[in-house]
Amino acid sequence: MKTLAPALQVHLDDGTTTLAWCWRIARADGASFGFTDHDRTLRFDGTDFEPESGLTASEVRSGSDLSVDAQDAEGVLTSDRITETDILDGRWDNAEVEVWRVNWADTSQRLLMRRGAIGQIRRGRLAFVAEVRSLAHVLGQTVGRTFQASCDAALGDARCGVDLEDPAYKGTGAVIDMLRDRAFTASGLGGFAAGWFTFGTIEWTSGANAGRRTEVLGHDVTGGVAILTLLEPPVRGIAEGDGFTIRAGCDKRIETCGGKFANTVHFRGFPHIPGQDTVLRYASRDGGHDGGVL
Incomplete structure (x- = not known):
């Protein structure tokens, strides 16, 4: 009232x-x-x-x-x-x-x-x-943690702990040439392996999209030149010479957390939970189905 x-x-x-x-x-x-x-x-x-x-x-x-x-x-x-x-x-x-x-x-x-x-x-x-x-x-809205094998933290947040300002996880570059409306070749990323920025973010620092951020769907390297594919085409067109800052991505697997970021201690998933095959198992007299501890 x-x-x-x-x-x-x-x-x-x-x-x-x-x-x-x-x-x-x-x-x-x-x-x-x-x-x-x-x-x-x-x-x-x-x-x-x-x-x-x-x-x-x-x-x-x-x-x-x-x-x-x-x-x-x-x-x-x-x-x-x-x-x-x-x-x-x-x-x-x-x-x-x-x-x-x-x-x-x-x-x-x-x-x-x-x-x-x-x-x-x-x-x-x-x-x-x-x-x-x-x-x-x-x-x-969902509140609380999700019981799943993959990590439910956002890369770089307080729960994750990875510093995305570290030069190992951050790069700067510029558009060389447009391949499609959301794919282009880029300079300045020659020191990073293919896939390093997949699932990462790109923030435009110049051009029509300056100040806007979008997700990276794919990062490939051909002939030493980086090829970036965005998840969605930006509202404003991308032009040759547009500058950007790009940060590494994570596929939320514990193998990536340890191998790429050395951050297994902060992994926020449950990688050892039983899968569907284990849940659907049944007890029988032949080997492996005696009802004992798996």
Whole structure:
């Protein structure tokens, strides 16, 4: 149950209201945006909520159980603040959303209606529709460790402990020539063996994709020249001479953890758990099936 400020309650009881919806969106990269369905800019809590910004919202779909409440935010791709490339880059994914009901005549009279996050985004030729999920969606996320043979840590995080700034695991280079939309030859990586950067990450330092990061699907070497294949083609085209920083990858196997990173002590998987063949074994009188310890 929400408690209204006395001034807002008086305004609602008056019968003639001056109310508007405001949405504040905070992306993971630190950028913050404010939108409103009113016809002029509203300001509060250090945010400007702009009208005619290419964003409108549907009714809120909510229930009395623990299902995820949702609301659709629809916008146009021609907005200066919401661009197609930013959506494709994933910059709006899981952005935090606040939905406010505000007295536009006096913005000190306002009520935070709900909090949530940007979910699925559907794009068309000229517009997009973003799903705004309630905080209940967090209850559906997996929490805790996964009992599996491979490691469940992210390479370089606190649980893993590998220093990806070590020159042995980090390289810099530039694009020599494009082979496909997501594959290219690269200079500067002659000191690394083939496969060293497979499943790693590449961060662009110059060119149209500067500041963006993507995953490396494959790293091959032909004639002493590195060939890199990205998991997905970048939103903006790659050009000859684009610079990048690349970091080693890991396939999450204990053999790789020990042989490549000398980090077996921090391996976060369970490589010795019985496989399906062992689990499905049955007791019998012939050898190896007597019900004894395996």
